[in-house]
Amino acid sequence: MYPIMVNLEYKRVVIIGGGKVATHKTEKLLQQKANIVVISPTLTDALYTYAVNGEIEWVNRSYQEGDTKDAFLVIAATNDPYVNKEVKNSCLNNQLINVVDSSEDSNFYNMAFLERGMLKIAISTEGASPLLAKQMKRDIMSFLDDSYDDYLIFLQKARKKIKTTVLDEKRRLFLLGELLQDRFRKNEVERELFLKNLS
Numbered sequence: 001m002y003p004i005m006v007n008l009e010y011k012r013v014v015i016i017g018g019g020k021v022a023t024h025k026t027e028k029l030l031q032q033k034a035n036i037v038v039i040s041p042t043l044t045d046a047l048y049t050y051a052v053n054g055e056i057e058w059v060n061r062s063y064q065e066g067d068t069k070d071a072f073l074v075i076a077a078t079n080d081p082y083v084n085k086e087v088k089n090s091c092l093n094n095q096l097i098n099v100v101d102s103s104e105d106s107n108f109y110n111m112a113f114l115e116r117g118m119l120k121i122a123i124s125t126e127g128a129s130p131l132l133a134k135q136m137k138r139d140i141m142s143f144l145d146d147s148y149d150d151y152l153i154f155l156q157k158a159r160k161k162i163k164t165t166v167l168d169e170k171r172r173l174f175l176l177g178e179l180l181q182d183r184f185r186k187n188e189v190e191r192e193l194f195l196k197n198l199s
């Protein structure tokens with residue numbers, strides 16, 4: 001498995017099934033501004049609300065052949081393994097497909113994910129224990145205090161400036177390494193001084 005970050009903004013995402021798991025996946029995908037279509041004869045209350053509010057499109061029927069056509073990403077989330085398998089078989093090689101009850105039938109799966117501003121951390125146990133992934137997420141979050149939010153903004157700014165103003169490659173790498181000193185994360189004055197000295 002090859003980890004990457006995928007931009008799903010305005011991408012067509014088709015979710016087959018409207019139960020608890022489909023609801024959880026929909027909520028994650030809505031945060032990414034995907035165009036979500038849910039195909040299912042029943043919906044949870046939460047999904048129904050999203051449909052009524054126009055946040056998702058609801059196709060009120062069971063899965064039919066052809067439903068995955070033109071989807072960038074597909075999630076087979078029914079409670080019927082036979083239907084989930086059919087959904088998987090209907091997908092083309094170049095479509096992303098996650099079958100919620102079968103890693104073998106999926107060409108991607110979801111990772112436990114945490115964000116601290118621009119810092120993103122994703123954890124996988126390859127399905128061995130999603131609960132361990134959840135616990136590790138909490139453990140990692142507990143030592144990532146909110147100083148990282150501003151620190152990442154500083155790192156981005158400083159890196160951009162170093163790349164445009166420092167022509168010597170060795171010096172550039174040296175300075176990029178210097179930025180990792182803890183004093184820059186902890187102290188705003190140190191950050192401002194560093195930026196000032198660069199210009």
Ligand SMILES: C[C@@]1(CC(=O)O)C2=NC(=C\c3[nH]c(c(CCC(=O)O)c3CC(=O)O)Cc3[nH]c(c(CC(=O)O)c3CCC(=O)O)/C=C3\N/C(=C\2)[C@@H](CCC(=O)O)[C@]3(C)CC(=O)O)/[C@H]1CCC(=O)O
Binds near residue numbers: 108110
């Ligand atoms: C990222 C996250 C969801 C997300 O955010 O999308 C996620 N599972 C989460 C939570 C969670 N899932 C389950 C429980 C109940 C406890 C338990 O069963 O252990 C809990 C805990 C909870 O809900 O509190 C049940 C479960 N999960 C899968 C199956 C089917 C199977 O095992 O075959 C079953 C059992 C069905 C059954 O027995 O009926 C399969 C998968 N779950 C994955 C991801 C992929 C592997 C990720 C990995 O291992 O690292 C994979 C392979 C496919 C996929 O879904 O992509 C989220 C991470 C935690 C977080 O971030 O908080």
Ligand SMILES: NC(=O)c1ccc[n+]([C@@H]2O[C@H](COP(=O)([O-])OP(=O)(O)OC[C@H]3O[C@@H](n4cnc5c(N)ncnc54)[C@H](O)[C@@H]3O)[C@@H](O)[C@H]2O)c1
Binds near residue numbers: 018039042078
């Ligand atoms: N990957 C994960 O994170 C994860 C976590 C928990 C459970 N699961 C697995 O996910 C599956 C679904 O669990 P759930 O709790 O959401 O079930 P659920 O019973 O809450 O929902 C099932 C949904 O599928 C719909 N459905 C059934 N047949 C359909 C068809 N032919 N076409 C379209 N929709 C159809 C139902 O109407 C319902 O909306 C189970 O197999 C479960 O083992 C996966």
